[in-house]
Amino acid sequence: MNRAASIRFGLVLFDLDGTLCRSEEDIILAWQETLDTLGLSCPRFRSLFRVGPSLQEMTDILFPGISRERKEEIIREFKFRYDNSPFPGTVPYEWADAMLAALKHAGRKLAVVTNKRQGPTRFLLKKFGWETQFDGSFSPDILPGKTLTKPELVSCALKQFDIAPEHIIMVGDTPGDIAAARKNRIPAAAVTWGYGSREELKQARPDLLLTPATWRKLLQ
Structure with missing residues (x-):
């Protein structure tokens, strides 16, 4: 889990549910x-x-x-x-604001890659005050008439940003997020505070395993 330990990331792709917010x-x-x-x-x-x-x-x-x-x-x-929900029960994790602010301050580009559709995603980014933090947002319905998978969404993100794949990392809370990164040959980080169990995340073999105390590894 240390392949990414010495890589400087120019772009961080974030899953949303279970990674940045409880939903x-x-x-x-x-x-x-x-x-x-x-x-x-x-x-x-x-x-x-x-x-x-x-x-x-x-x-x-x-x-x-x-x-x-x-x-x-x-x-x-x-x-x-x-x-059509106002999402009263969806809230950011306590450290999410600091994480995003620190990454932006360090000059990283940020994007959301989520299985949540565009409407709810945009609503929540606005609700949390994150609209200006992200340089892109990728949801299953971004292409008319199609429903994209998580690996396909990661691929769309890679095409939008002119950054070498080895300097891009996918951050998520489930094995599906890790698999989407693997499919696109980019490093992957698993967060331990989301909906995936620590055991199944370890089995997915992410390059980084992040806790609330160690997320600053993304600044390397």
Whole structure:
């Protein structure tokens, strides 16, 4: 986990949920409203639900074998419920403001790479006062008519910034974030304060494993 220890990063790509903010309260509420509206039951919701997977992936996890038409109905309803939320329960981690400010002060470029769609992402960046901190934002719906995966979003970010891949790092809280970095051959950092367990993050073999006390390694 030390391949990136001596690299000076010019661009830091941040996942959003579980990396910069706590968001499960509002996501769970939108799921509950979706299931109530559509008359669906998911007895194992609490044990199956996770923050991090895309909406399509989470729908498959909660309702395996469901028809394509029903899946599309669930996704549409969730998008409506979640995207129109004021997000009262979504809050930044205590150290997020200091982390972003320190990186910007050090001359780093910052971008958000998230499975959250553009509307909620922009709303939250504005709510948290982070609009000026980020040089780019990449969500699954940035290209009309397509739904991009996390690896594809990282690829889009790499194309936008004229920075050598070895000087770009992806920071996230789940193995999916680490895998997206690996797919694009850039270093990856896993944060220990998010929704991925420390054990599964270690198994994903990130280049850096960050705690609230060690995130300043990103300034190297």
